[in-house]
Structure formats: structure tokens, C-alpha cells
Amino acid sequence: MAIKMREQKFEKDSVSEMIEWLATFGRTTNGGVTRPLFSKDWRKAQDALKDKMEVLQLQTYFDRAGNLFGKLPGTELGSKTILTGSHIDTVIDGGKYDGAYGIIASLLATSQLFQKYGYPKKTIEVISLSEEEGSRFPLTFWGSRNISGAYNLETVKDVQDGDGIHFLEAMKESGFDPKEYQSNLRTDIERFVEIHIEQGMILEKNQNTIGVVSHIVGQRRFTINVVGESNHAGTTPMYYRKDAVSTASKLITYLTEKAKEFDPLLVATVGKLNVRPNVPNVVAGEVEFSLDIRHHQEDVLNRYCEDIFAEFERLSTDLDVQISQWMDVKPIAMDEKMNQVIRQLATEKNISYQDIVSGAGHDAQVFASICPTTLIFVPSQDGISHSPKEFTRIEDLETGVELLTELLYKLAY
Template identity: 55%
Template sequence: MALDSKYIFNHQQPEAEAMVKWLSSYGQSKHGGVSRLLYSSSWINAQHALKAKMEEIGLTTYFDSVGNLFGRLEGSNPQSPIILTGSHIDSVIDGGMYDGVYGIIASLLSVKRLIDQHGQPNKTIEVVSLCEEEGSRFPLTFWGSGNMTGRYSLKDGTRITDGDGIKLLDAMKTAGFDPEQYETPVRDDIGCFIELHVEQGITLERTNKSLGIVSHIVGQRRFNIRITGESNHAGTTPMNFRKDAMLAASHLITFINKKAQETDPQLVATTGKLTAKPNVPNVIAGEVLFTLDVRHYDEQTLDQFCQELSLFFIDYSKEHEMEIEIDQWMSVKPVMMDSTLTNHLTKIAQEKGFSYSPIVSGAGHDAQVFGTHCPTALLFVPSENGVSHSPKESTKKEDLEKGRSVLTELLYQLAYHEEG
């Protein structure tokens, strides 16, 4: 059940933290986290609660065909490209209350302040609650922003099912978005997209900054690496006669990490998953399969790093007479944020005297989808202890307000100061 939000809005200036907590009552999980999966009842209820809230502050609301919710504040110049701001409403299972939601709430509160203080803008502003980013119910990320930018259309959802075998299109229909009524949600009227989000990392906290102005969203490459050695008796095979796939994996993982540290402080390379065969204590591993996740904002740096790993793997394979197979199964290019918008954000932070730093986003966001479609900005506030996708996700109240305050000012400058 939703908490009573009358109290919040009766205050002159409602705060982001209170509003985030209010929305977390939709889909609250046992451990104090949030589970709000795409097209589920908690998701539907949350979208409709937001819709009511948008109308309460005077916005015109509508859903598009996939369930993205918009609250529109019409500008005096109807021909001007729209300023779009918001984030996503879906969560991972037992996730945190700030991820995505904070961006929508901050947009809503910013627009409320602008209306209260300045009335109608020159340019139209739309607050968006994107229907889906995480891909935590269906194996498809960015369904909301992807449909708005032409990356996806209805047919991309046709064969997709969730863990219970429910079809994406059936779930859409249940939620009130009948695929039979689908009209393309692609938008050609958007002038820019601005997203405010929690960092989901530890960099801002460690460097003691309240704001991170994102310059790039990293490119990602993912690999499966298979080492084939020789499975043998752990007692009767001398060390120098072994082809130990576990030792080889240890050497490669050590090299990957050393090379990553040497290459660039912004480059990250992770082996999160490893499986050995036969995986018993007294048999030398004959095969090890491990994953590699590499991220950086510069395509050329990614190319060079992966090329150097590949050369090392080939040399190692020859020297140790073990087969090493490298299977790249994901490649996402880096996306640069719009420098004009980034400069705006920097000046505003400086003028307000807030501590900030440029930052690279190591995680994916809707801003990376919009970033190839229109000028886009992404602004971070710190995550306490870097924790995210967890009920422990948290951001200090004052940082939430600083992020909201910078967003309000940016929207003011874009919608009220600039000519439509």
C-alpha cells in the first residue's frame, strides 16, 4: 500500500528523500528493498501513483504503447524541441529504492519548483518514467528507452519470455498495453535528455564529492575463456609434467588485472565467474572456463587492451602447450555525453559551490541509449559504500538535494532562458 503523500506535498518544498521513500512502498520486499519488475502489479501501481502525482502538480500525462509514462509541461513555443528528463521505474529483485526512481522524483520536484516560481517555460519539458531499464524480469534491457529511440520495436519482444515462461507481449497486455494497439513510441521531437541517477559505485564517496558529472558511459566487452589442460592424478604427476588448467587460469587472471592497472585508471577488467573440471580436490583441473568483463570509455583503449590480452594468451598457450579459446559474446560501444550540457552542469555546480568531479559511468543507463539519439547528460550523486542493487542502497539526504538542485537549475536555463 502507498503511504499517504498528502503530507509531503502540503509542504512548500517537498524533499526528494521523502518522495523516494513514498514510491518505495510500491513493491516493497521483505528485506526492506524493492522488487518492481516490468509489467507486474507493483510496477503498474507505481506508474499510476506517479501519474496522479504528475497531474497533481499540473502536468498533462500520457503513456506510450510500451508503458513509458510522460508528464508534460507545455512551453510557450510549441515548435521547440522537447526537454526530456527522468529515469526508470523498474528494479532488480530485492533492489534499492534510489536506483532509477531518484531521477524521476528529482525531475518531478524540479518541474514543480519551476512552475511555482516561474510559471510556463519557453520550451516544453517532459518528465519521463521509463518503463524498464534493468532487464531483471525479461532478458532484454532498455525496453523503454529502446522503443523511444528506435533501437527496439514490438517484434523484438515477440519471442521473449520471463523465468516463469510468461511472454513479454502477454505481460504488456495484462499491464494495460495491448500489443494489438501498438503505435511506434519513437520520438523525433526530443531536443535533449537529462538523467539524474545514483552512482552505484564508490568513486564519489572515496573522493569526497557530492556530484559526478558523467563524461562518458563505458563500452563493454564480455568474453568466455576456456583453457584446456590435462586432468591428472594430483599425487602422481610431478609439477613439471603438469598441464594444470587451474594454474593457467590463475596466471591469466593475474596478468589481466596487472595489465588493467597499468593501462588506465578508468579501465576495469573483471573475472567474476570461474568453473573448473572435474573440480575435485585430488585431481588436476583438465579444463577451466572463466569470464572476462572489460570496460572503458574509449573504444581504442578497449581495442588495444583486448589485443594485448589476446597476444599474451596466444604466447601462454604455445609455451605451456594448453589450448586457450577466447569467445567474445558481447560488445557495446562507449557513449559520450553532450559536452554543451556537461559544461552547463559544471558551471551550475561551481556557482552553487557544490563539490563535483567529472566521472565515467561504468554501469549502463538509459542515458546511453538516448546518447546516440539526442544530446544527453547524466549526473550522479554518491552511493553510500558504493552499494547498489541491494536493500542497503542509500544516498545522503543533502546529496539528493544537491543533485535535484543542479537539475532544477539546468532545466530552468534550458527551458526558460534559452529561446525556444
């Protein structure tokens, strides 16, 4: 009895303790974390995690893309792998939960299962994915897309970071010599399970602890250029103007109002906007703005885009509007069978949950193209993420680990 209580104490402390411990690698002065791919802090974090996995009796190895694995071999001959984890990299001055929580939760769940039940039937591998955020190099999902076979050295042959450091140079510097690179494609993965903070406020507003992700949204991103005519703000009557700011404002007003009424799960965002020449007393000749549109149904994305771009035509009259798309990520469904298991486990454990659509991209969407995959959310306070203010309550972190443990047990034992 005394021993059991000590164990529980250890479990309870460990999620939050491990979050704090992992956040020490790349901690910023204002309490955030900066851990871009192949940086020194990134390498230290991976090495420290490797040590931790070994202490917890997992077999560890790196692949050639910088992904770290902690393996608990299955007893069933020729069994495929149940893969679970998330990414170790962070945005600049990001939070300590994004990515990190998924690795830690997977590690704790696997270790607890091993302590309780010994080796599983099916191999479980905990993964600390090398890169997902795209915060250092202009590409995302380097870790998972190496495993899915979508990326290899060819992908990054012209890629540099903001300081002009080449991807291959950074890779070598970090101990992953491109000369030793070989394919990291995995064909032995049976399922992938990721747990992650929601990064939104839906669970919090609904007072639910668990989000069972049904889909990860499709994302389309555009740059919209409104080209009018720069004129003197005092001497050009309103009816002679080709004012790019005024026209861009009409387009933005239309697209955001339309998004609200079009579908409750559709989001459309103009987050970036640059005006030329950007002077108070000159009518703007040009406005360039970004447009980010997300929904989990391709059809909704299609219809919404058709509607707004037709209206752009009507609203721009004698100004020129150029629309160029630079991202088209398809919506993807999570594995419904696995989700059924999760809902059932949550009900049994009296954990409040709801189905949810992920509005952010996750490694799970890459794995979903090669195996049945699911994604589980825990709440984010005020929906804040990618910020030192990112926060999830210890109780919620623990409930996530508990549910993941139960799920892995169902899948692997």
C-alpha cells in the same frame, strides 16, 4: 514569509519522502525493492507515479512500451521537448535510489519550476522509463530503445523470463496489449537529462556532491573457456598436467594486473567462474570464466584486448583457450555544452563537483544516439548499489534536485 517557509519545508521533505513512498511498491522483507518490468508492483508504481504527476499538474500518458510521461507544455510554438527522468524497474532485491531517484528528482524539479515560473517556453517531459536493468528478461533498455527506435515488438518475439513467461504475454498481462503496439520512436526530443546515483565511490572518496558525466564507458564482455585435461590429483605429476584452474588463474592474474597499470580508468573484471568437474581431488579439465572490460575510449579497449589476448596465447601453452565475445557496447560522450552549463551552475551555487566517467550503463547512453544528452551523478555511500544497502544522504539528493532544477530552467525557460 510564512508561506515561503512552508514551501521550503515541503521541498526539503519531499525528496526523501518520495523515495520512501516509491520504494513501497515492490518492497522486499529486508528493505530492498523488487520491481521487474510488467510485474504487478511495477504497474502499481507506474500508476501511482501517474497520479502524482497529475496532482502536480502535469499532463500524463503512457506509450506502448510502458514508458510513462508527465508533460509540461511549452509556450513556444513548435518547440521540441526537454526530456528528463530515469527508469522505474529494479533488479531483484535492489535499492530504492537506482532509477527511482532520477524520476523523482525530475518530477520535483519540473513541479517546482512550474510553481515558481508557470509554463516553460520549451516543453518539459518527465519520463519514468519502463525498463533498463534487464533483470527480468534477457534484454536491457526496453524503455529508452523503444524511444530511440532501436527496439520494437520484433526484438522481443522470442524473449522469455526465467519462469518461461513470454515477453508479449507479460506485456499484455500488465495492460500493454501487443495488439495495440505501435512505434514509440520520438523525433521531437531536443535534449535528455538524467540524474542518477553514482553506484561507485569516487564522489564520496573525493568528497564531491555532483559528478558531471563526460562519457559513459564502452563495455565488452567475453566468455573465456580454458580446456585442459581432467586427471587424478594424486597420480598425475605436475609436469604432465593440463590443469585448467592453474592456467585460468595465470590468465586472470595477468589481466587484472595489466588493467591496473594500463590506464587508471580501465576496469577489467572476472566475476563469474565455473570449474569442471569441481572436485577437490581431481585436476580440473575445464574452466569457464566471464570477462567484463570497460573504458570510455574505444582505442584503449582495443589495445588492452589485443595485449591480454596475445598474452593468453603465450600463457596457455598446451591448453586450449576459447574466447567468445557476447557484448560490445561502444563508449559514448555526453554533451559537453550542457556539461559546461552544469559546471557553471554548480560553481555559482557553491556545489562541489567533478567530471566523472560513468562505468555503468544508463538510459542516457541510448538517448545520446538521438539527441544531446547528459547525466549527473550524486554520491553513493560506499559505492554500494543493486542492494538494499544502497544509500545516498538527503543533502546530496536535495543538491541534485536543486542543480537539475537550475539546469532545466536554463534549458526550457
